[in-house]
Amino acid sequence: MAKFKYVAIDVRGKSLSGEVEAADQKGARQLVRSEGLTPLKLSRIGGNDSKVSKKPKKVIPFGKSEKSATAGSGKLRSQGERVGLDFLKRLMELHGSGMPVADAVKLLNQRLSDPKLKKVAGFLWKELAEGRTLSRAMRSLPQYFSESSTFVIEAGEATGNVTPILKKIISYLEEKREIRAKVMASMSYPIFVGLVAFGVVVFFLAFLLPTIEEMLLQLGGELNFLASLLVEGSNLVMKVGPFLLLGLAIWLLAIFRWSKTETGGMAVDRGILRIPLFGKIVYLSEMFQLTSLLSTLIWSGIGLTENLRLCEKTIKNRFLRHQFRSARALVNEGKSLPEALRKFKFLPLIQLDVLEVGEKTGNLGNSMEDAGNSFREQLTKKIKTMTTLVSGAALGFAFSLVAMVAIAIVTSIFEVSKSINY
Structure with a gap:
């Protein structure tokens, strides 16, 4: 018999930890x-057995090697998120109508025509048929x-509220993609011009x-x-340009390599957050x-x-992630969330006041949702402002250059005509 340490949640969503004795990991999980x-985490005490690691084993399905899966991770991640979102929408439609999750996944495996979605459904159905939960099966597909998201679904499975959880996840992912699309669209026109x-x-x-x-x-003119x-x-520019480009490339490469270090990445x-307007949009x-x-x-x-631990991983800006991690440590020590965030100036004061009221009244979820809506409105306004300014600057710069060249050509043609007349 071996001892296993676990972290789990009860039916009310409260996080608990403890130890159990079992012959293997499967038996410990059943206990x-x-x-x-x-159970959220399960690890053997005093052992390094890879089968009981704290993190789920990364699975690269459908015949892909890990090397190929990590290559071009940004583009693949974006495509994977889109496929995962499409699958969740179809699953929510079936499960929301009253069909059990396993039957819904099985039906999707049979009916879906899109190759990527069908492969995802097939993999999940195979895992479900072997007795695994939906959240555990999804955790084997981190690229989708x-x-x-998988922990939220696991909590929904434990409380029997999968449908509303799926709706909230889908809403969150759609808003996230919409914001990303707005940022990309706001930059495409100025770049084209x-x-x-x-x-x-x-x-x-x-x-x-x-x-x-x-x-x-x-003609003898000038x-x-x-x-x-x-x-x-x-x-x-033709003479000095290549050297300037080379120097710029070396400088950018040095900054890129430095940004891979912990100190450089934070700096x-x-x-980036201090860049006028753009830094505010990132924040x-x-x-x-x-x-x-x-x-x-x-x-x-x-x-x-557990919420804060999961959310920390979604913060891409390393400086903000460090600030959030420091605030999370204070929460673990017993401080309230608004108080911890206030100490590191992580959120605007008005949003912290809203969260503080929500925490005291037991409506932290509503307060957090209101804060998200406020940030979304501010972000939309900033994106519109940036689009207007960048588009205007790009058009002004382009017209100035073209006008300068056109004037130079026209006046030069006048010089030619004067030389001919003379």
Whole structure:
């Protein structure tokens, strides 16, 4: 018999820990479940058996190697989240109509035509058929379902409220994708305008102005000041440009390598938050995702300390993650959540006041949801402001360059006509 240490939640969502004796991990898990608890972590005391590690074993299904799964992780993660969201929507439709989860997954495996969704459904149905819960099966597909989502679903399974939990997860994921799409869309138009303007200027400087300059020289004329400035500037850029690009590439590479260290990463991410307007958008985006997920986790019935641990992993900005981790440590020591967040100035004061009232009245979930809605509104306004400013700046810069080149060409043509008349 071996001893196992466990962390579990009861039917009310309260986090508990303890020890059990069993022959293996499976037996220990059954003992924990027999007490009416849902195990979250299970590890053997005094052993390094990989079968009982604290974290679930990472599974790369469908014949993919781990190397291929980690390559291009950003793009694959985004695609995986989309597939996972589509699957959850279909599962919620069937389960919400009264069909048991296992039957719904089995039916999806039979009916779905999309290859990726069908493979996900097939894998989950196989796991469910072997006696595993839906949340545990999903935890084997981290590229499709985040750890926080699986824990929320596990809490829903323990309390018998899977349908409302699925609705909240779907709502959170959709809002997250919508915000990401807004940010990408706000930057696409200015980038397009800038590229077009750059292409027009390069065409004028590389092909049109040299031709006009050659014509003027043949006719004995000279370029005016503006045209000469553009030509000399383009020649200087052609000579010095490669060295500037090389220096910029080396500098960016050094910053990138430095950002991979703990100190460098904290400094870079803190610097990003200080960038006017863009830093505010990054902060509001992080706060919106954090408060939305926290409200979902609180409604699911999971204990606050476990909620904070799960939410910490979703914060991408390393400086904000460090601040949140420090606040979480104070909560674990017994301080209230608003008090801990206030000490590290993690949230605006008005949002902290709302959370403090919600905690005192027992409506922390509602208060967190209200805070998320407030952050979403502020984020939408900031994105619109950034889109307007960046678009205006890009258009102004592009028109200025094109106008400068056009004026230089027109005045040079006048010089040619004067030379011909003379």
